[in-house]
Amino acid sequence: MSRFFGSLLVILVVVALAGCSALPAAPSTPNAGRVVVYSGRSENLVAPVFAQFTQATGVQVEVRYGGTAELAATLLEEGRNSPADVFYAQDPGGLGAVAAADLLAPLPEDLLTQVAPQFRAEDGTWVGISGRARVVVYNTERLRPEDLPQDVRGFTAPRWRGKIGWAPTNASFQAMVTAMRQMWGEEETRAWLVGMQANQPVVFEGNAPIVAAVGNGEIEVGLVNHYYLYRFLREQGESFPARNYFMNNGGPDSLVLVSGIGRLAGGKNPENALKLIRFLLSPVAQQYFAGQTYEYPLVAGVNPERGLPPLESLTGAAIPAEQLADLQGTLNLLHATGILP
Numbered sequence: 634m635s636r637f638f639g640s641l642l643v644i645l646v647v648v649a650l651a652g653c654s655a656l657p658a659a660p661s662t663p664n665a666g667r668v669v670v671y672s673g674r675s676e677n678l679v680a681p682v683f684a685q686f687t688q689a690t691g692v693q694v695e696v697r698y699g700g701t702a703e704l705a706a707t708l709l710e711e712g713r714n715s716p717a718d719v720f721y722a723q724d725p726g727g728l729g730a731v732a733a734a735d736l737l738a739p740l741p742e743d744l745l746t747q748v749a750p751q752f753r754a755e756d757g758t759w760v761g762i763s764g765r766a767r768v769v770v771y772n773t774e775r776l777r778p779e780d781l782p783q784d785v786r787g788f789t790a791p792r793w794r795g796k797i798g799w800a801p802t803n804a805s806f807q808a809m810v811t812a813m814r815q816m817w818g819e820e821e822t823r824a825w826l827v828g829m830q831a832n833q834p835v836v837f838e839g840n841a842p843i844v845a846a847v848g849n850g851e852i853e854v855g856l857v858n859h860y861y862l863y864r865f866l867r868e869q870g871e872s873f874p875a876r877n878y879f880m881n882n883g884g885p886d887s888l889v890l891v892s893g894i895g896r897l898a899g900g901k902n903p904e905n906a907l908k909l910i911r912f913l914l915s916p917v918a919q920q921y922f923a924g925q926t927y928e929y930p931l932v933a934g935v936n937p938e939r940g941l942p943p944l945e946s947l948t949g950a951a952i953p954a955e956q957l958a959d960l961q962g963t964l965n966l967l968h969a970t971g972i973l974p
Contacts, residue, residue: 636843665691668905669716672707672862673701673723674806674892682921692905694697701727701804702960708897711732718900721762724808724890725754729958732758737895738903740910747914752891755955761891762913764929765858766947767809768877769886772847772899773897777855780906785856785886789828797834797853798843801972805840805858805890811963812885815956819966826970848875863927863938881948889949891931 672679676698683694697717705727708715713736722728731737737758743754743954745760752761769781782788784802788797800806813822817863835852843855844862848869865873880887894913896906912918919930923937929935929944937944967973 636897642946645899665693666902666905667693667695667908668718668902669900670694670696670719670721671704671715672696672698672721673704673719673727674698674721678926679721681925682913682918685918685921686713686909689912690908691725692908694909702964705730705960708736708804712736713899715897715899718902719894719896720759721892721894723761723804723892724810724957725893725954726808726957726960726963728754728759728893728895729955730960732756732895733845733958736898738898738900738919740896741907742905744911744914747880747933752931753883753893753954754895755953756922758908759893759895761893761915761931761954763892763919763926764931764944765805765860765868765890765892766879767805767853767886767888767890768859768879768947770844770847770851770857770862770875770877771854772852772874773832774850774874781854784880784882784884786825786828787861788854789825789832791832793854794832794913795835796853797829797832798846798852799829799834800836800837800839801967802841803839806856807923807960807963807967808890808957809856809885809888810967811957811959812888812950812952814959814963814966815952816885816950823966823970826966826972830970830972841865844875848873850874856886859941863940879942883948885950885952887949889929889947890946891954892928893939893954900907 639774687694701723708720708731720731732754739757740760745757748761771781777872840857843857844865846852847855859877862875862877896909900906914932916935919935920933922928923930923935927938
């Protein structure tokens with residue numbers, strides 16, 4: 634983020650939130666308190682926006698970073714004794730698991746209604762902050778869109794042996810598999826995983842290395858979230874030989890995932906927790922996600938980055954977010970098929 638953008642963001646945050654009684658109109662004193670966040674979103678993505686929140690409000694943000702599944706398991710173990718005030722998850726699965734244990738407090742209605750119903754919990758315990766579409770990233774020097782299958786079941790064909798990248802430990806991948814289990818059933822999902830494993834996919838720790846490997850020709854395709862590609866295009870230019878393919882088939886491989894946030898019922902700083910959630914839903918913070926991380930903003934009136942297909946044009950999986958909560962069932966299946974050790 635440029636210095637200009639950072640300074641401008643602080644000014645705009647103060648202006649944008651001046652009329653909101655839940656947040657101060659100007660940076661407050663250093664003793665404004667703190668908020669403890671367990672973040673399944675990576676530090677390089679969200680630390681800048683946390684810093685802007687502190688500059689705007691004076692509230693110190695103490696963050697524990699980790700995988701969404703790992704942090705959800707930690708919260709389940711800690712229960713009401715957790716030091717966390719907020720759980721910021723990469724996908725609804727982790728939030729659903731924590732909510733099912735009655736560890737999240739309902740959020741105010743005026744906060745929830747800032748996003749469409751499909752991007753928030755039916756019981757009001759969490760709200761979406763930004764959206765990421767599951768896509769296939771492909772090497773443009775080797776493939777055209779018409780060379781790709783219409784859904785991910787086609788990647789079990791021998792033609793793709795050794796040419797696919799995936800990240801089974803990644804929370805978004807696991808959420809996609811959870812959607813498969815809900816939409817296809819356990820047996821068809823198991824068959825797909827076994828078929829993919831037989832095709833010797835290249836395993837990566839996350840999405841960014843997959844996009845890099847596609848771009849350098851190490852593999853031809855990868856299963857990722859849409860926004861990683863745009864960082865490479867920003868850094869390397871339009872000549873970077875990879876592009877996203879939005880399957881748009883309404884199946885689990887066209888899932889639009891939301892990163893979401895909930896307030897821990899046992900949190901010691903409930904007011905600051907709500908301040909942070911309101912800030913992340915403010916137009917200025919939503920614009921940060923659109924312009925700096927290339928995600929889909931979820932609040933009306935904020936447009937995605939130019940070049941992204943509009944969110945409403947995507948034919949995503951027709952599955953309620955609550956049905957992505959069975960993360961443990963997905964982990965059990967990934968272990969049973971040998972995809973996770």
